[in-house]
């Protein structure tokens with residue numbers, strides 16, 4: 610793995626590697642989405658290649674995770690074929706002191722919530738810039754919605770006190786379309802004081818598939834920091 614000089618990239622690489630080091634042979638592993646988890650997937654692949662790890666199957670949380678797993682030689686399966694997931698590794702956009710998360714920066718939070726919630730142990734991998742006192746302070750809350758319900762869902766989100774905006778594609782004309790063929794509404798809330806309640810309330814809006822609040826799902830949060838110019842991994 611090439612190490613550039615970008616400190617955020619270095620933190621992501623090291624924390625991804627630290628999580629991948631926790632994977633044990635003979636296990637079913639949930640493979641998260643995003644740039645940090647991509648390093649974990651790469652390192653799980655290297656450990657399989659050297660023979661240090663044996664008999665791993667991955668459950669991808671997105672098209673991105675599937676492509677990376679194939680690239681790095683991790684055999685894949687589906688939730689139809691297994692009863693449980695031993696360990697899931699995934700990134701986050703914000704983490705509060707109770708280990709509640711905002712996810713969905715990669716528009717993959719619906720599948721991520723399915724896989725991460727099923728894991729016996731869910732490890733979150735973040736750089737220290739993702740730690741917040743209150744969720745919603747730095748990141749908009751992603752909400753996946755079926756296309757025909759976009760307008761009423763936006764109105765309902767406004768009634769909840771949010772400022773919704775449709776997520777638009779980069780290097781693509783028009784909106785982001787999720788792996789399920791849906792749209793993502795990013796919502797600014799002034800404060801999210803009760804994440805558990807907001808998670809349920811938003812998911813009750815007709816046409817909403819899932820939102821990016823992950824409350825009580827994370828077991829372990831590994832945080833990459835730079836101290837005295839060197840990457841350090843801490844457990845929250």
Ligand code: 5RP
Pocket residue numbers: 641642643644645646699700701702711712713714715716717718721
């Ligand atoms: C994708 C996610 C990602 O895990 C989250 O956006 C963090 O990504 P990154 O590690 O690239 O910062 O929730 O839907």
